[in-house]
Amino acid sequence: MSEKKIDEVSGVPTTGHEWDGIKELDTPMPRWWVWTFYGTIAWALAYTIAYPAWPMISSATKGVLGYSSRQELATTLTDVAAQQADLRAAIAEKPLDEILADETLRRFATSAGAAAYKVNCSQCHGSGAQGSAGYPNLNDDDWLWGGDIDAIHQTIAHGARSESDADTRVSEMPAFGDILSADEIRQVAAHVASFTGTPSDAALAEAGAQVFADNCAACHGETGGGDAALGAPNLADAIWLYGSNEAAIAAQVRTPKHGVMPAWQARLGDPTVKQLSVYIHSLGGGQ
Secondary structure, three states: OOOOOEOOOOOOEEEEEEEOOEEEEOOOOOHHHHHHHHHHHHHHHHHHHHOOOOEOOOOEOOOOOOOOHHHHHHHHHHHHHHHHHHHHHHHHHOOHHHHHHOHHHHHHHHHHHHHHHHHHOHHHHOOOOOOEOOEOOOOOOOOOOOOOHHHHHHHHHHOEOOOOOOOOEOOOOOOHHHOOOHHHHHHHHHHHHOOOOOOOOHHHHHHHHHHHHHHOHHHHOOOOOOEOOOOEOOOOOOOOOOOOOHHHHHHHHHOOOOOOEOOOHHHHOHHHHHHHHHHHHHOOOOO
């Protein structure tokens, strides 16, 4: 290592390192910075003594102050629950129409319902309740079993085709692949497509009108408007659960898909189901 020398310009010793004729100055750190650095070390040592810090085999040091972040969280949650107790009790006791009429209860139920939705419903209906293929969009005004607050509550509480709930929503479209010919299925698919757009073959759609009247109108209505009492979807509003083109419609006619929604009453309890109902109703599609 080269011998340290004094830089002629600055008068500061060099470290002895030199690169391409450039020498490195051995400039000492400011004393205030050094003492600040030592202070942070002392603070860190004091902190690890006062608070939980050092890991051991199955736990960690407790700290002389006995602080616990878990206990602090538990205390906070207990305090919040106590503050909300009256609101929760009111929601448990009051019917849905009174909850909606009370601004304080409605706002609380909407907020609590939004939190419950993220935990229990977003996995299928999406974080923004926009739905996806096979899972309904909860923001629009297309409701299989009705979109008023009571209908929404009934659907959430008892589910759809849920084997665990005797009061579940039940509707089942027959598999027309066992009833209609392939030509008739193509015809009725073209006719249904004509409700919201231009079918690929007008002649097929015209022939499908009679097939629809004979086999589909009893549930979906003569003009395809659906029937919420039967859970029969509206075919004339351009909102589709399993696809809107003729091939997708024909597939649903041939071998229909029947979605299943859990019954949430037993899992979450009535107050939470009410909160979910108020939140879903508030999204804009509720009737």
